[in-house]
Amino acid sequence: MAQARRTFVILGHTAAITPHFTLNDLPASAGRLDILCRCVTAAFCLSHGIRTAVQVYLVLRDQVAVRLEGSRLKRLNPDERSTAALIKRALEALPNVRPGEQCESTPGVFVSLGGLQTVLDKLQAEGIALYLLHEHGKDLRSVEIKEPVAFVLSDHQDFHSSEEALMAGCPRLSLGPVVLHADHCIAIVHNELDRRASQMLQ
Amino acid sequence: MAQARRTFVILGHTAAITPHFTLNDLPASAGRLDILCRCVTAAFCLSHGIRTAVQVYLVLRDQVAVRLEGSRLKRLNPDERSTAALIKRALEALPNVRPGEQCESTPGVFVSLGGLQTVLDKLQAEGIALYLLHEHGKDLRSVEIKEPVAFVLSDHQDFHSSEEALMAGCPRLSLGPVVLHADHCIAIVHNELDRRASQMLQ
Numbered sequence: 483m484a485q486a487r488r489t490f491v492i493l494g495h496t497a498a499i500t501p502h503f504t505l506n507d508l509p510a511s512a513g514r515l516d517i518l519c520r521c522v523t524a525a526f527c528l529s530h531g532i533r534t535a536v537q538v539y540l541v542l543r544d545q546v547a548v549r550l551e552g553s554r555l556k557r558l559n560p561d562e563r564s565t566a567a568l569i570k571r572a573l574e575a576l577p578n579v580r581p582g583e584q585c586e587s588t589p590g591v592f593v594s595l596g597g598l599q600t601v602l603d604k605l606q607a608e609g610i611a612l613y614l615l616h617e618h619g620k621d622l623r624s625v626e627i628k629e630p631v632a633f634v635l636s637d638h639q640d641f642h643s644s645e646e647a648l649m650a651g652c653p654r655l656s657l658g659p660v661v662l663h664a665d666h667c668i669a670i671v672h673n674e675l676d677r678r679a680s681q682m683l684q
Numbered sequence: 685m686a687q688a689r690r691t692f693v694i695l696g697h698t699a700a701i702t703p704h705f706t707l708n709d710l711p712a713s714a715g716r717l718d719i720l721c722r723c724v725t726a727a728f729c730l731s732h733g734i735r736t737a738v739q740v741y742l743v744l745r746d747q748v749a750v751r752l753e754g755s756r757l758k759r760l761n762p763d764e765r766s767t768a769a770l771i772k773r774a775l776e777a778l779p780n781v782r783p784g785e786q787c788e789s790t791p792g793v794f795v796s797l798g799g800l801q802t803v804l805d806k807l808q809a810e811g812i813a814l815y816l817l818h819e820h821g822k823d824l825r826s827v828e829i830k831e832p833v834a835f836v837l838s839d840h841q842d843f844h845s846s847e848e849a850l851m852a853g854c855p856r857l858s859l860g861p862v863v864l865h866a867d868h869c870i871a872i873v874h875n876e877l878d879r880r881a882s883q884m885l886q
Contacts, residue, residue, distance in 0.1 A: 506707070509763050516762065524868060529840070529865060560722075561710060561711050660878045661732065669864070672862075673859060
């Protein structure tokens with residue numbers, strides 16, 4: 483695989499880690515999985531196509547990681563329900579996954595055991611710079627960012643203190659004066675980096 | 685009602701105009717209503733609250749307008765399905781709505797007959813400046829924008845030529861080098877205007 487230029491790590495503090503939820507009630511039965519689905523859409527979906535140089539880690543309850551790899555993704559549609567169905571398939575495959583291994587449950591969707599620490603270790607081993615998206619951070623527009631880069635976001639809950647401790651060395655970036663949903667943050671980050679990439683090409 | 689400071693008009697070219705669709709398949713059975721639901725979320729939903737000074741017009745097949753008014757909205761959750769349920773309730777109320785009138789089907793959700801022309805006439809009569817979000821437009825970041833303001837966006841289809849003709853006098857704004865989903869455009873517009881409003885306060 484080619485290394486993804488942009489990685490988004492989203493912490494799902496209450497998300498389901500078993501497939502025993504209904505697609506008809508993602509907010510309640512799947513523990514706000516709707517938020518994570520919208521993040522996947524914001525990370526990958528363009529008006530007419532997929533961002534292939536992106537990967538997403540969904541970290542579920544600090545126990546399970548679902549990684550989506552843009553260069554291999556198929557069958558990703560922008561609606562929440564169909565994305566949740568892909569995650570459900572990943573969780574169905576989880577019982578057969580051994581520690582330290584991963585399983586590709588559908589094309590471009592990988593599931594593994596392990597929480598935030600495991601994901602951070604992997605990204606750092608790959609030499610990817612890590613940033614924390616946080617309301618108390620430096621303005622994204624004022625910070626030079628080199629790809630490959632990873633951004634860590636939280637769902638509807640604030641970062642837990644244990645998570646902040648793990649990422650104590652990561653610079654914090656803020657996107658503006660208003661605290662936004664995670665998927666909207668991803669759209670704004672992409673837009674800023676798209677603009678910079680476009681200016682570099684000119 | 686207080687006048688909304690920001691209005692988003694989203695054209696749903698294929699969206700259902702009757703309530704005979706299933707919430708279990710918004711992309712197909714409801715004609716990509718999932719896109720419009722995500723636009724509603726992007727327009728109103730903050731991490732912890734609702735943007736009360738916003739209104740949204742969903743223009744369905746140029747025949748029906750569903751208006752959501754932030755200052756009166758209740759029961760708006762960020763997930764697609766619950767938003768679609770509000771729109772379904774609005775469409776159930778439609779047969780009892782006479783031309784030129786509107787019905788508040790649930791708090792803050794109004795349904796009426798009429799397409800884009802009707803909506804544009806109303807906004808212009810209210811003195812609201814109109815902008816078209818379009819890939820071939822001036823960069824949003826370089827344009828001074830005074831609120832109250834309205835932005836018109838299209839769903840997964842390009843603007844039809846008849847719609848472009850109706851809005852021939854409206855300035856076109858572009859958000860960047862990549863063509864994005866409508867809901868991501870709304871998040872980016874809000875972010876830019878939030879930043880400006882915050883700077884004005886400092």
